[in-house]
Amino acid sequence: MFLPTIIIGTIVFLFCFYFNKKNMFKLTLIFFIIGFFITGIVYLIDLDDQIIDTEVWSGNIEDVEHKEEWDEFHPQREETYTTTDSKGNTITKIKIIPAYTEHHKAINKIQTTDNGWITVYEDLDGKVSFSDKFPNTKEELLKFYPIGKETVSIHTYENKVQASYSIYNHKDIDLDKYRDLPKYPNEMKNLIEIDRFIGSIPNKDKVMETLNKVNSELNNNSNKKQINLIFVNLGDKSSDYGxxxxxxxxCGNKNDFIICFGSRGGKVTWAYPFSWADSEKSEKLKIDVRNYMLKANLKSDFTKVIEDINPMIKRNFQRKEFADFNYLNVELSTKAYIYIAILNLITGVGIMYCCREM
Known part of the structure; x- marks a missing residue:
């Protein structure tokens, strides 16, 4: 990590030894102080970029709050301040601030079990914007955000697996040959919803609604599975796509359980459930889910598939605690090495210029 600093520092020392022996130790010391500081800052930024990851939590709306707009009257008041005249004397003056009325807009909030209080400005579809005129009561707000409605939120955590992925990587897979893979679903549709079924499926809206309900149920206080259940239909792709x-x-998200499968003519051709949980129970869950999925008929109601898998997860899913991976060493990225070298080089050139001028 400090190799670029040491190499450039040595060059700076030799340069100063040749042109300015009087100040060579002082200038070299200044370079190393700046160089080590730069290296440390770049390392911390790079470390944060490599290991900070996100995970999806599920919950429900447990309360809503509506506060009507109101006008607040501020009476006239005096404000004292000081200024200095042309002769340097301090003068105290009084400023009269006239009375005025401040308008406060209506406030609409929802409280979720997974993310606390959230201010909302429109309905979930973005078709109805909230204003001072509407909604006017808590009951009207409840029509858009009913108690018990499933919710989703994204949170950050430290994930060293992401930076040291070789412990999970499939050696025979060259990702350059799989350019058409879907992206990981971590973008919110709105304040409380995210897509968890990727690919085509009949009655997809109903399927996603059921999937959200099951996720929220698995994450409630009685189950506490802390799971993010995702389905991915890759269509006619071969099983190596899994x-x-x-x-x-x-991403290695500690609470993901992903059921990836291929399909043709309404039938599942292969199934590959995966997660980053590696307990015996979790491995059994993957086998049970795979065997079940291979018998599934996509032309029938897929919500039953989700509901049937739900109790399997309740019995056997165990989230991977990523504290188990604290032993992993996160190496500095190539990009960070380049930044360190460039910044140290610029610093070194500046020090050598000063060396010639002193």
Whole structure:
């Protein structure tokens, strides 16, 4: 990590030894202080970029709050301030601030079990904007955000697996051959919803609604599974696409359970459930889900598939605690090395210029 600093520092020392022996130790010391500081800052930024990851939490709306707009009257008041005249004397003056009325807009909030209080400005579809005129009561707000409605939120955590992914990587998979893999679903549709079924499926809206309900149920206080259940239908792709998808989604989110499958003519051709949980129970869950999915008929109601898998997860899913990976060493990225070298080089050139001028 400090190699660029040491190499350039040595060059700075030799340069100063030749042109300015009197100040060579002083200038070299200044360079190393700046160089080590730069290296440390770049390392911390790079470390944060490599290991900070996101995970999806599920919950429900447990309360809503509506506060009507109101006008606040501020009476006239005096404000004392000091100024200096042309002779340097301090003069105290009084400023009269006239009375005025301040308008406060209506406030609409929802409280979720996974993300606390959230201010909302429109309905979930973005078709109805909230204003001072509407909604006017808590009951009207409840029509858009009913108690018990499933919610989703994204949170950050430290994930060293992302920076040291070789412990999970499939050696025979070259991702350059799998350019058409779907992206990991971590973008919110709105304040409380996210897509968890990727690919085509009949009655997709109903399927996603059921999937959200099951996720929220699995994450409630009684189950506490802390799981993010995702389905991915890769269509007519071959089974190796399942392994490729796991490598491509190297986020390693500790609470993911992803059921990836191929399909043709309404039938599942292969299934590959995966997660970053490696307990015996979790491995059994993957086998049970795979065997079940291979018998599934996509032309029938897929919500039943989700509901049938729900109790399997309740019995056997165990989230991977990523504290188990604290032993992993995160190496400095190539990009960070380049930044360190460039910044140290600029610093070194500046020090050598000063050396010639002193």
């Amino acid at each position: 392994f490729a998808l796991q490598d491509y989604w190297k």
